[in-house]
Amino acid sequence: MNETYKAFFLPKFSIGIIVRFILLTIFIFAFQIKAQGSESISRGKIIYESVCFACHGKNLEGAVGPNLKDSLWLHGASKAQLMTTIKKGFPEQGMVAFGTIYKDQQIEDISNFILSRQQGLRDMEYRIYHKASFETGVQWGTQKPDKKGPLNPPHVNLNLPEVDQFGLQFKGKLLIPQHIAGKFKIVGMIRQKEGFQLLIDGKKIELSTASSRFEEKINLSAGIHEFEFRYIRGLKSTPLHFELLGKATIPLSFDSYRKSLTSEYIVKAEDSFFIMRKRVKDLSPGTIIVNHQDQVSYAISPYGASVSAIWTGDSIDIGPNIYARGQDVAKTLGKHLLSKKEAIELLIDGSEKKLKYLGYANKPKPKFMYKYGTDQISIESSINSKNLLLTYSLVSQHPTKIQVKIPKGLTVNTSKGTHEGLVFTPDNSSSFQIIIPFEEQP
Template sequence: MDLSNFRMSFTGSVHSMRGPVRVAILVAGFAVSICRGSLSDQELIELSKDSSAIRAGKETYQNVCFSCHGQSLEGGTGFNLRDGEWVHGSSPTQILASTAKGFPEKGMVAFGSVYDEKTLENMVAYILSQQIGFRGLSYQIFHSAATNVPLERLTQSRPTKSGVLPRNFADEKLTDGDDYAMVFQGTLIVPEEGRHFIKVSKGRQDEVKVEVDGKESRPIDIGNREFQYAVKNGRQQVRMSYLKRDANPRFEVYLQGDTLYEPLSVSARNRMLQTNYFVKADDRPIVIRKKIEHLPPKSIGVGYPGSLNYGFSPVTNSIVGLWDGDFLNVGPNIDGRGKNPSRILGEWLFYESPGIQVLVEGEPFEGDFVKYTVGDSPRFEYADEKRRVRVSASPNGLRSIRFHFELEGFGRKRITLGLPEKSLNVESKDGAVLVGRFIVDKAKRSQFSITVTK
């Protein structure tokens, strides 16, 4: 696409379409911001350091773009907008052009006819401020005629091939054969907040070395042939060396943080896409019994990816966590193996035990966990000899979930729900929401629901 032409026609159409608006704004005295030309790459980069522009851009993004591009820009129907892979151009002005022109044939409207230029620029500033992963990634391939040459020596020899990786994902499958090593080198962008690691999954005999700004990063063995390498916040030069030696070679690389799980290699990306695809192809909830970070042992996770997900504890018979985003990361315990818990791929609304729990005359109902049934809406059931409680949930739009409670055999006892201490946005027509408590109306005692909204 010829960008300069496009940008001219875009500016032109804004001016003609926005005629009346411009007049109104002129009167209000903001003419300058509308009439000036588009910002340059450098100016947009500057804007991406301006916290009020970022805040304004984030607001628009979270209202409009998140439904396709994900709440954390991680992608969904639309592409991931935070990684180093750009299909329609990665420069700030190209991102602005993509946003303004849209991809109507793919379902994304031309936002240039919806928003003024300032709003679009702020949105691009926000997108730029959220960038993570590799940029300017290059590779070198080393082969050796002799076997068992150590990684260090092999990578000091002359590369047999080298080049750039325009998608900015490390790709160990660019070559094959038995003894080979690869070096990937580029700028890694890490979020400014929190602690982050490069996580590498490798074959047993494979060798990996990671250097950050010229210094070797010491691996932390987290089991299951997975290793974490500490990285700094912000931008840094990273060099990853990989020697394929195992019969089942593997080099899967992620950027991992408390709430972040981002692929850095093609194999990692494919694995995450498969999982996402699997999840999105099937709109039904997923139910998973595996260790989830911050939730008590044995909790069962119910995922409505893209909406809200929750954890149910069959020990306390209560809802012990609620989060948004893409359910869980696929590692480190992909099949429920491993000692490390899975992490959520979004934000917690709460995690707390007992969390949301049915109380009878103010005391927890101590029934035994009976079972859960999986279907359109998974249902958890617990009971004692005479009484039974069933808990189910259904998403209510993208930011809200309805929990439904069915009670049998409680007669005229007073029923309340204990709520987490952390303040939650709870609504219900079936009773009164107080701090830390929901009091069920007498008439609704055998069937009631609450809606929690983000």
């Protein structure tokens, strides 16, 4: 071999060094990508725990807003769809457009954090085999099903078939996030003692059914696991309660999933107050709810500053907003002091006006601010003993006549002024009070 040709070859030790260098470079690059993802998730967690948790729960379990870690998404579960949802928000349902507050990178961080907490079953498919029995069995890997399709919600549901005797196969993905990975128990209850199998990552999990209940320990690492459940019907009716118990509870069957939901979620103010903007039954869209110490609540319009409802006791059940994913409306509770069509109306120069809503302040008291021309008007609320106090304030550069129309039958006390029919005219328009006595709901 001549010297020129030899120059194109490297010694064996040099090739080994280069290979190791390339592998090391790939490893470092992959580690950096993972580190950047971890850093983004950590940043997103900080933002979530300072802002988002108030509506979606500390553990993404849902509160005022829906659950963010299960399989049900109204506006899409991809990263791009999630970022769009956070950016644009849904003001009519009480969710702020966070694109006006946070930069794109911060919104991506929040999205990465939410996606890192996804758990439970996904992409589930069912397959039904007619006339299958314990005697005939099913060739699960090769036999053609009589019917198949996607399973939504993605939980094992033994009530799908419309025939008396059948076999059922469910296949999909089981998501285990990093923060709950580790030791789990598979627990459940089924009436029959044979004819069902559970496989995770292709491995059969032994489920002891000496009684109708079963329990088995299992370790699950963080990531996506293959999930399969096989069932041959042996009884006419076989409810299945089936879930993973560990650092979190993950329902695997439809019966367990349904049991995990509650039909109501009553928001509590406890010893303070809350301000909430949700779609509420019998109230106009955009109406804002204020609850003082779970004693008295009222609804106020951002458009005309009218108080359209006042009630005592429990304030509002937002369960339909959560569990129906916003497709149903929240409900007011307690005892109402106003009928559905009545309201305390603010009159300006003798008539109702459309005001520009400027927003609200929540310190030290709930305060709603409006603008009419150059005039600035605010309504502040508080409670004193068994009274709801509404304090009206006006800042104006010219004479403006402010009045309040009070519904017939509503007992009120007022500042100094005159009453003519249902209309109260204060002596001092710059600041006056409407005092509404109430009795706490027992």
